[in-house]
Each structure stands twice: as structure tokens, then as C-alpha cells.
Amino acid sequence: MSTTAQPPARTQMASEIAEQPAAARRTLDHLRPERERLRALFQGRRRVLLVARGSSDNAAIYARYLLEVSAGVPAALAAPSVATHYRARLDLDDTLVVSVSQSGSTAEIVETQEWARACGAATVSVSNVADSPLAAAADLALTTQAGPEVAVPATKTYLTQMVALGVLADALGPADSGIAADLGRVPDAVDGLLGQDVEPAAEALAGVERVIVSGRGFLLGTALETALKMEETCLRPVRGYSYADLRHGPISVVGDGVLAVLVAAAHGPLAEPMAELADDLRARGARVLGLGGTPAFGERCDVHLAGPDLPETVEPVASIVPAQMMIERLALRLGLDPDNPRGLNKVTQTDVGR
Amino acid sequence: MSTTAQPPARTQMASEIAEQPAAARRTLDHLRPERERLRALFQGRRRVLLVARGSSDNAAIYARYLLEVSAGVPAALAAPSVATHYRARLDLDDTLVVSVSQSGSTAEIVETQEWARACGAATVSVSNVADSPLAAAADLALTTQAGPEVAVPATKTYLTQMVALGVLADALGPADSGIAADLGRVPDAVDGLLGQDVEPAAEALAGVERVIVSGRGFLLGTALETALKMEETCLRPVRGYSYADLRHGPISVVGDGVLAVLVAAAHGPLAEPMAELADDLRARGARVLGLGGTPAFGERCDVHLAGPDLPETVEPVASIVPAQMMIERLALRLGLDPDNPRGLNKVTQTDVGR
Numbered sequence: 001m002s003t004t005a006q007p008p009a010r011t012q013m014a015s016e017i018a019e020q021p022a023a024a025r026r027t028l029d030h031l032r033p034e035r036e037r038l039r040a041l042f043q044g045r046r047r048v049l050l051v052a053r054g055s056s057d058n059a060a061i062y063a064r065y066l067l068e069v070s071a072g073v074p075a076a077l078a079a080p081s082v083a084t085h086y087r088a089r090l091d092l093d094d095t096l097v098v099s100v101s102q103s104g105s106t107a108e109i110v111e112t113q114e115w116a117r118a119c120g121a122a123t124v125s126v127s128n129v130a131d132s133p134l135a136a137a138a139d140l141a142l143t144t145q146a147g148p149e150v151a152v153p154a155t156k157t158y159l160t161q162m163v164a165l166g167v168l169a170d171a172l173g174p175a176d177s178g179i180a181a182d183l184g185r186v187p188d189a190v191d192g193l194l195g196q197d198v199e200p201a202a203e204a205l206a207g208v209e210r211v212i213v214s215g216r217g218f219l220l221g222t223a224l225e226t227a228l229k230m231e232e233t234c235l236r237p238v239r240g241y242s243y244a245d246l247r248h249g250p251i252s253v254v255g256d257g258v259l260a261v262l263v264a265a266a267h268g269p270l271a272e273p274m275a276e277l278a279d280d281l282r283a284r285g286a287r288v289l290g291l292g293g294t295p296a297f298g299e300r301c302d303v304h305l306a307g308p309d310l311p312e313t314v315e316p317v318a319s320i321v322p323a324q325m326m327i328e329r330l331a332l333r334l335g336l337d338p339d340n341p342r343g344l345n346k347v348t349q350t351d352v353g354r
Numbered sequence: 355m356s357t358t359a360q361p362p363a364r365t366q367m368a369s370e371i372a373e374q375p376a377a378a379r380r381t382l383d384h385l386r387p388e389r390e391r392l393r394a395l396f397q398g399r400r401r402v403l404l405v406a407r408g409s410s411d412n413a414a415i416y417a418r419y420l421l422e423v424s425a426g427v428p429a430a431l432a433a434p435s436v437a438t439h440y441r442a443r444l445d446l447d448d449t450l451v452v453s454v455s456q457s458g459s460t461a462e463i464v465e466t467q468e469w470a471r472a473c474g475a476a477t478v479s480v481s482n483v484a485d486s487p488l489a490a491a492a493d494l495a496l497t498t499q500a501g502p503e504v505a506v507p508a509t510k511t512y513l514t515q516m517v518a519l520g521v522l523a524d525a526l527g528p529a530d531s532g533i534a535a536d537l538g539r540v541p542d543a544v545d546g547l548l549g550q551d552v553e554p555a556a557e558a559l560a561g562v563e564r565v566i567v568s569g570r571g572f573l574l575g576t577a578l579e580t581a582l583k584m585e586e587t588c589l590r591p592v593r594g595y596s597y598a599d600l601r602h603g604p605i606s607v608v609g610d611g612v613l614a615v616l617v618a619a620a621h622g623p624l625a626e627p628m629a630e631l632a633d634d635l636r637a638r639g640a641r642v643l644g645l646g647g648t649p650a651f652g653e654r655c656d657v658h659l660a661g662p663d664l665p666e667t668v669e670p671v672a673s674i675v676p677a678q679m680m681i682e683r684l685a686l687r688l689g690l691d692p693d694n695p696r697g698l699n700k701v702t703q704t705d706v707g708r
Contacts, residue, residue, distance in 0.1 A: 046448065047401075049430075054602040064433060069440040074449075076403075076430030079418060080598065081571040085623040086423040094400065094448070095428075108598065209563075210591055217435040231604040237564055237612075239591045244434065244462065248408040250585040252695045258591075269439040341606045 013151040013233075013328045013338045020156045020321060021191040026145035027160040028183060031167045034142060038171035041122050041140055045096050047074040048172070049121070051112045052100040055154040055225055056126075056161060060100050062221035062316045063165035069218075070313050071173025080108050083115035093120035098168065101125075102149065102157035104132020113137060126164045128157045142168070151339040153233050155324050158225065159190070162317040182314040189308040189318045196306060196322055202329035204289055204303045205230075208259040213240045214277070215263035217270045219292075222316045223263040226291075226323040233331045233338050243277050256285040262301070263319065264293025268312035275300055292319050367505040367587075367682045367692045374510045374675060375545040380499035381514040382537060385521045388496060392525035395476050395494055399450050402429040402526070403475070405466045406454040409508040409579055410480075410515060414454050416575035416670045417519035423572075424667050425527025434462050437469035447474035452522065455479075456503070456511035458486020467491060480518045482511045496522070505693040507587050509678050512579065513544070516671040536668040543662035543672045550660060550676055556683035558643055558657045559584075562613040567594040568631070569617035571624045573646075576670045577617040580645075580677040587685045587692050597631050610639040616655070617673065618647025622666035629654055646673050 048067055050060035060077055067075035078097070082088045097116035101109045104127030113134060117123050125138035128146050135141035144160035163183065170179040205211065211230065215223030220242050227240030241250060243262075254260065260281045264274035271294050278288045278300040290297055292307020292315070305326065308318035331338035402421055404414035414431055421429035432451070436442045451470035455463045458481030467488060471477050479492035482500050489495035498514035517537065524533035559565065565584065569577030574596050581594030595604060597616075608614065614635045618628035625648045632642045632654040644651055646661020646669070659680065662672035685692035 046445070049428075053598060057599075065436065065440075068433070068436045068444060069442045072443055072445075074403075074444050074446065079422070079571075081624065082419065082422045085571060086419075088423045089426055090422060090428050091400070091426075092428065212591060217433075217439060228604065231607050235607050235609070237566060237591070237593045237604070237607045239593050245407060245411075250582065250591070253585050253589050253591045255589070270435065 011151065011328060011332070011338050013153055013155060016149055016151055016155045017321065017324050017328065018194055019147070020159050021187045023146045023156045023160050024163050024187040024190060024317070027163045028167070028187070030145045031142055031164055034140070034167065035171040037140055038124070038168055041124065042096050042172050045122060046094045047096070049076055049078050049092070049095050049097045049116070050100065051078045051080060051097060051109055051116070053080070053106065053109065055158045055228060056100040056102060058221040058225035058228065059158055059161040059165060061224060062162055062218065063098070063169065065218045066166065066169040066179070066313060067172065070177050070179055071169045073172050078112060080112045083112040084108055087115070090119050092116055095121045096124060097121040098124045098126065098165070099134055099138070100161055100165070101134055102128045102154055102161070104129045104134035110134050110137065124168065126161055128160070152341055153229055153338060159317060159320060166314060166317065179313065182311050185310055186314055186317045189310050190321050193306070193308060193318060193321045196325065198305060198322060198326040198329055201289055201303050201305055201326040202333055204259060204287065205326070205330050206333040208257065210258045211236065211238045211261065212254070212258060213238060213261040213263065214243045214246050216243045217265070218268070218312050218316055219263045219265050219270070219319065222319050222323070225320055226261060226263060229324065229327045230330070232341050233327050234334055234336060235341065243274065254281055254284045254286050258286040259289060260286045261289045261291065263291045263323070264297050265312045265315060266292055266294060266307060266309060271297070291322055365505070365682060365686070365692050367507055367509060370503055370505055370509045371675065371678050371682065372548055373501070374513050375541045377500045377510045377514050378517050378541040378544060378671070381517045382521070382541070384499045385496055385518055388494065388521065389525040391494055392478070392522060395478065396450050396526050399476060400428065400448045401450070402427055403432050403446070403449050403451045403470070404429065404454065405432045405434060405451060405463055405470070407434070407460065407463065409512045409582060410454040410456060412575040412579035412582065413512055413515040413519060415578060416516055416572065417452070417523065419572045420520065420523040420533070420667060421526065424531050424533055425523045427526050432466060434466045437466040438462055441469070444473050446470055449475045450478060451475040452478045452480065453488055453492070454515055454519070455488055456482045456508055456515070458483045458488035464488050464491065478522065480515055482514070506695055507583055507692065513671060513674060520668060520671065533667065536665050539664060540668055540671045543664050544675050547660070547662060547672060547675045550679065552659060552676060552680040552683055555643055555657050555659050555680040556687055558613060558641065559680070559684050560687040562611065564612045565590070565592045565615065566608070566612060567592060567615040567617065568597045568600050570597045571619070572622070572666050572670055573617045573619050573624070573673065576673050576677070579674055580615060580617060583678065583681050584684070586695050587681050588688055588690060589695065597628065605638070608635055608638045608640050612640040613643060614640045615643045615645065617645045617677070618651050619666045619669060620646055620648060620661060620663060625651070645676055
């Protein structure tokens with residue numbers, strides 16, 4: 001009389017998502033003592049150049065805002081081919097180069113770090129593997145404490161990269177930046193997000209072909225990471241936009257049948273504009289799936305996931321968690337294996353034969 | 355016996371595409387004399403920060419490679435919300451800030467330029483309107499000589515922005531960079547591309563739903579501009595990727611039914627890797643529409659458009675032209691008006707009420 005269908009085994013990705021509060025705590029405890037060495041390494045330098053690809057690049061985009069806005073340090077993302085293919089000679093003796101790679105083994109990132117050192121930069125690595133080539137070659141290696149990550153989509157390594165970059169920004173900025181205290185609130189905030197029912201969001205996504213994701217400022221990295229994870233895990237092209245870029249032109253693509261995922265801040269100067277964007281996209285015929293934001297923003301969304309109640313400056317470290325949960329459920333609804341997307345390996349390379 | 359069907363009137367966009375050789379010549383002639391003033395303004399500064407949105411942002415991405423690789427000047431793209439919403443205080447007294455906007459009236463760009471000056475930066479504007487707010491407030495205004503642009507999609511203003519940024523890079527770099535001589539070849543190269551039959555490319559695009567665009571290095575800006583133009587003009591989401599980013603993860607979305615537009619260099623260290631990428635994408639089931647590149651690359655494409663025969667460093671200034679032509683024809687095939695896409699204005703703003 002009973003059916004023999006088994007409940008699905010928990011995916012590795014779901015397990016690793018759930019490990020994130022502990023991973024964040026371990027990483028904070030491990031890296032806080034590096035504060036003085038980071039300050040000393042930055043002495044006499046004026047700016048930070050971040051080197052990364054993929055999810056690590058999205059963590060670096062977050063770090064750029066944190067460094068410029070909260071720490072007052074000019075920061076930018078490197079174009080790795082300038083180093084690896086064009087072999088430009090730049091004077092980087094005013095620069096701290098921060099290379100981010102969960103494996104610490106992506107050849108392009110290792111090579112770009114070597115180039116930066118030859119150009120006069122001081123170097124910091126952020127990786128999850130203490131004896132990786134990237135860590136071994138850096139002036140100072142920050143090793144995230146995510147533990148082994150088995151599922152191909154980066155979850156806990158991504159979140160702990162942001163923690164490590166937060167420790168870096170705290171060290172480079174003024175003593176009263178408040179970053180350290182705010183970072184300390186992140187693990188509990190992540191814990192508080194894990195029980196949320198994300199099935200309505202996964203259901204909304206499963207039924208549509210055209211998905212865009214948008215955010216801005218501190219939350220831009222979260223929006224881009226949400227889009228990238230959806231592409232990697234669910235095998236569909238998903239475009240992530242700064243909402244400013246979206247308004248500047250591509251908003252013309254938004255119409256009936258589009259689902260817009262908006263990643264919003266609960267606080268700060270961009271919280272209110274995101275509510276206006278939700279109104280505008282719905283007026284164009286799109287359905288809006290909101291993540292985080294103000295209560296007024298939540299009311300404007302067709303489907304809504306709660307974000308963390310944290311200051312905007314550290315909110316992105318936690319706000320990716322409901323997105324990860326939603327994407328894991330979406331992949332299963334689509335009959336896909338979130339742990340092993342088609343055609344990807346855990347150590348990613350960007351060139352053939354490298 | 356004869357049909358009464360009218361040949362379609364030529365669109366404004368097509369006329370403006372055809373005006374580009376003359377617009378490039380006028381802009382070069384007008385801006386070359388600014389070389390010494392640009393050098394003087396950069397004196398004592400070490401790096402360039404580019405401020406832009408939309409098509410102008412894609413021109414700025416090209417300029418970043420030209421500045422770093424050919425001129426040896428560290429360069430990066432600004433995050434405007436750092437200025438306009440977060441009002442960060444950064445020390446930019448080592449920085450030349452270059453703001454790019456065809457109208458010179460986008461409030462966000464004007465405001466970011468003001469912020470940069472307050473942070474100690476020297477400022478250069480690149481716009482097509484000599485008495486625009488952006489030009490009026492800059493230390494040095496470079497006015498492109500595109501003439502009035504009526505069609506909403508930027509064509510000749512985009513191309514002449516790249517010419518202006520080329521003059522800038524020539525001025526800031528060493529005397530033997532070769533940029534000035536190479537730029538001088540651009541107008542004739544553009545002229546040589548205008549007669550090409552782009553209908554097979556437009557036909558290939560009209561029949562598919564999923565389109566991605568990829569390029570890398572100097573040609574990355576061209577790839578992103580091709581994707582943006584397709585979005586704005588043809589009302590479909592199109593994702594543009596660095597080929598390195600594509601290989602790093604989202605390549606998992608490429609399969610049957612995807613059309614991949616690859617923008618390739620004819621010369622330089624990335625020419626050969628693009629041929630490998632074409633092979634890889636076809637092996638995954640995609641059709642490949644190639645633009646430019648080596649003869650070996652062209653042979654690997656299902657449909658191919660010729661690019662200019664120029665050094666990679668200035669190739670992007672001309673290589674956008676066949677893409678513009680193809681997109682104009684595509685819009686007409688889709689029954690759309692390329693001159694007036696839905697929901698866009700000529701002076702773009704990125705925030706409500708600004």
C-alpha cells in the first residue's frame with residue numbers, strides 16, 4: 001500500500017550551506033590575529049588591486065565597496081590578461097595586490113600574483129588551501145577555514161572569502177571603522193537564515209525561462225553571485241546587472257515572462273531605490289522575487305525571501321545564504337544534480353593547456 | 355507583374371553607422387592637438403580611474419587595456435555608487451579621473467566627476483556635447499566630433515569615444531607606444547568594413563532564443579558592447595562574458611540551441627585561444643557566429659563576419675562596426691525599430707528623480 005519512493009538524500013551542497021555559521025566563526029577566529037601583519041604590509045602603500053575569477057570575483061567586488069566606503073582605501077579589480085597574456089609592465093609599488101581563489105591553484109591567478117610582485121606590489125592571498133601555490137607565493141597568506149568543500153558550486157568557501165576580505169578591510173582602514181564588530185555578528189545572522197522555507201522561490205524560478213538578477217553597491221556582488229550560481233547549477237543563462245546598468249539600457253528587455261530577482265539592502269542609501277526598481281519592473285510585466293531589503297521592498301515583491309538584519313557593510317556576507325538555498329532546491333526541481341553540474345571541475349582553469 | 359512592396363527606408367541607425375569613418379577622422383583631427391595639455395594634467399599622477407555607464411562603460415573597458423598594456427599606466431573602472439550614494443572619502447591626488455558620457459548630462463557621471471575633484475583628482479571628460487555639464491566642469495574636456503546622433507543606440511558616439519580615449523592613452527604613455535600611428539589607420543579600416551553583407555549573421559541570430567557573446571582582453575569591450583546593443587535594440591537578454599569567465603563556470607549553460615557570438619582578435623596573444631574556444635563551444639552543441647579573428651578562427655565558425663586588419667591595440671575601435679550593422683538588420687528582421695527601442699531615452703539616467 002505504501003509507495004516505495006525514497007525521500008531524496010540531502011545533497012552535499014545543502015550540507016555545506018548549513019556548515020557556514022561554523023565556517024565563518026572558525027575563519028574569523030583564525031584570521032583576526034593577522035590584523036597587525038596586514039597593517040604592516042600595507043604601510044607606505046595607497047591602494048588595493050583584487051585578482052579573482054568566478055565566485056571569488058564576486059567576493060572581490062564586495063571587498064571593493066568595503067575597502068573604498070568603509071576603510072577609505074581606493075580599490076579596483078585587476079584584468080588578469082593584462083598580466084598573463086599581454087605581460088604589461090606597470091609600476092605597482094604603491095599597491096597591495098589581493099588574490100582570491102578557493103583552491104589557490106587556478107594557474108591564471110597564481111601567475112597574475114607573480115606578475116604583481118615583479119611589478120613591485122606587496123601580495124596577500126585568500127584561499128581555502130593552506131599549502132596551495134597561491135598561498136605559498138604570497139607575502140601574507142589568509143587561509144579561510146571552510147574545511148573541505150566537495151560540491152562543485154562554491155558556498156562556504158565563498159562566504160568565508162568575504163569574511164577574510166572583511167578582516168583585511170578592517171586592518172587597512174581606520175580604527176573606528178566598525179567593520180570588526182559588525183563582522184562578529186555575521187555567524188549568528190547566517191544561522192538565523194538557515195531555517196527559512198525557500199520552496200516558493202524555487203518554484204517561481206522553475207517555471208520561467210528568462211531570469212535576470214539585479215542589485216547595487218555592497219549587494220552587487222551578491223546579485224552577481226546569485227546569477228552565476230544559477231548558471232552553473234541550473235544550466236541556464238542568467239544575466240546579473242547593477243541596477244544602475246539595468247536602468248541605463250537593458251531594462252528594455254524586461255517584459256512579460258521575465259522573472260527579476262532583486263537583491264536589496266535592508267539599510268543604507270540604496271534600500272529605498274530598490275523598492276522603486278521593484279515597482280518599475282512589475283509595471284513592465286515582470287514578476288519580482290525579492291531577497292532582503294526593507295519591509296516596503298518586501299511588500300512589493302511577488303515572492304520574497306528574508307535577508308539578514310545586519311548593517312549594509314557586512315550584509316552581503318550573509319545575504320547570499322538564502323540565494324544558495326533557493327538555487328539548491330531549484331536544481332533538484334529541474335532534475336539536475338546541484339553537487340555536480342555538467343562540465344565543471346572543482347579546480348577551475350581559464351585557459352586550455354594551463 | 356511587379357510587386358508593390360517598398361524597399362525599407364534606411365534607418366537612422368544605418369545612416370549613423372555609415373558616418374563613422376568621417377566622424378573618426380574629425381575626432382582625431384580635433385583631439386590630437388590636446389596631447390600636450392593631457393600630458394601636463396597627468397604630470398605627478400600615477401593612475402587613471404574611468405567613470406562611465408552603458409556603451410561608454412564598454413569604451414572605458416577598452417581604454418583600460420590600452421592604458422595598462424600600451425601606455426603602461428595603471429587604470430581601473432570606478433564604482434559610481436561609491437561617490438553618489440555612499441559618498442566615500444578617498445585620497446585621489448595621484449589619480450586622473452576620466453569621465454565618459456556621450457550626452458555629458460547623465461547626472462550620476464557628472465556627480466561622480468565632482469566627487470573625484472573634491473577627492474583631489476584631476477579630471478578629463480569625454481563627451482559629444484561641448485557645452486554639456488560634464489565638459490563644463492572638467493579640467494580638460496575632450497569633445498568627440500560625432501555630430502548629432504538621433505538613433506537611440508549609440509554607434510558613432512561610441513566609436514569616437516574610443517578614438518578620444520586612444521588619444522588620451524597616446525598622450526599619457528611613452529613616445530614610442532605606437533598608438534597615434536595605429537589610430538590613424540582606423541578611419542580607412544572602418545570604411546573598408548561598411549560594404550560587408552551581414553544578412554547571414556542577422557538571419558542566424560533571428561532564429562535563436564539563447565545568445566551569448568564572448569571576447570577577451572582588448573576585444574572584451576567590443577563583446578560587451580555587442581551584447582548590450584543586442585539587448586537594447588532587439589529586446590532580449592544577452593549575456594556578454596570574458597572568455598576566461600565563461601570557461602570558469604558559465605560554460606555549463608552552453609548546449610544545443612545556444613548561439614555563441616565570439617569577437618576575436620586577428621593578432622596578439624589571444625588570437626589562437628579564441629579558435630580553441632570556438633571548437634569547444636561547437637563540441638558542446640552551440641552554433642558559433644564569429645567576428646574578426648585569424649583565418650583559422652574564421653574556418654571554425656558556422657557564420658563569420660570579417661573584422662578590420664589592424665593591430666589588436668586599436669582593432670576594437672573598428673571591430674564594433676560589423677556588429678552594429680548586424681544588429682540593425684536583426685532588429686528589422688524581428689519587426690522592431692532599431693532607432694527607437696522600447697523604454698529608452700537618449701539621455702540616460704540611472705536613478706529615479708535624478
